[in-house]
Amino acid sequence: MAAKPKLYYFDGRGRMESVRWLLAAAGVEYEEVLFKTAEEFQNLIKGGKLMYEQVPMVEIDGMKMVQTRAILRYIAAKYNLYGKDLKEQLLIDMYVEGMRDLYDMIMLLPLALPEDQEKNLGIIAERATQRFFPVYEKALKDPGKNYLVGNQLSWADVHLLELILMVEECKSGVLSAFPKLQEFKARVSKIPRIQKFLQPGSQRKPPMDDAGLEAIKKIFNLQKGLLFKHSSMVLAYF
Incomplete structure (x- = not known):
């Protein structure tokens, strides 16, 4: 049996949430490695697993995939969610x-x-x-x-x-x-697969609250007030 995809991210929505949605729609079970500290994120970088020193990162089919759109396109194509031509x-x-x-x-x-x-x-x-x-x-x-x-x-x-x-x-x-x-x-x-994902207790993440915001600020060294001002810098990490 093939190993379940493994998702590396923080415990929140961010860019990984669309990956969770797509895997759920495809009926694919997955595991998550949710780091809570900046050290855990930096250790992933130091281990050479992140091509651009950024997350999301998904381990699937023997690959360590980064860049959200690339990940989503691969999953969509693999599970017949990417059109017929x-x-x-x-x-x-x-x-x-x-x-x-x-x-x-x-x-x-x-x-x-x-x-x-x-x-x-x-x-x-x-x-x-x-x-x-x-x-x-x-x-x-x-x-x-x-x-x-x-x-x-x-x-x-x-x-x-x-x-x-x-x-x-x-x-x-x-x-x-x-x-x-x-x-x-x-x-x-x-x-059915999407309805299941929408139920309480699924791996779908809730909207970010103050505690979640404080956690990602520490992990990624983010600051308030970046929205619409320096979004390219924020998007490089978040």
């Missing part, structure tokens, strides 16, 4: 890359200064409802179309559900003007 893969990539722009804004939100939180939440809600959700609403409008690409579950659908739930955590009611996305959310949430 190059054209479908291109569409999936286009949808996912757009989602990542909004995803990164939400992921970095805990690092914003308290006085900027309301403004940043407003920006996220505006971008979601004016720029991104209309694209996916339009893609789902064809009669009988249940998924974004090829009318079968793909990486793009899994990532879209994850993103919808994250935006709803920032602002409730954001799907009120998007009936197709409401149907999509309800339908995909009921897929």
Whole structure:
């Protein structure tokens, strides 16, 4: 029996959460190595396991994989969640890359200064409802179309559900003007493997709280107020 994939990260969402979602959607059990101190992270670097001295890192099929998009593409292709041909893969990539722009804004939100939180939440809600959700609403409008690409579950659908739930955590009611996305959310949430992942006690991580924020600040030497100011530096580690 092949070894379970092993995920190396901190005990929180960050960039690894999309990997957890995709493995869950594929029905793949995995193990996690969750470091709690800067020393544990540095030891991983010193051991030569991190190509760019960054996480996430996933051990799977005898490889130590880094760079989130590379990891996700490999998992999607391995478990038939990446379309049937190059054209479908291109569409999936286009949808996912757009989602990542909004995803990164939400992921970095805990690092914003308290006085900027309301403004940043407003920006996220505006971008979601004016720029991104209309694209996916339009893609789902064809009669009988249940998924974004090829009318079968793909990486793009899994990532879209994850993103919808994250935006709803920032602002409730954001799907009120998007009936197709409401149907999509309800339908995909009921897929047994995904429904299981959404239940309490799964390996899905909760939104970051103050304790979690303090932990990652120590692990990665992050500071408040970096959101939208030095995001490229933050994204290199977080």
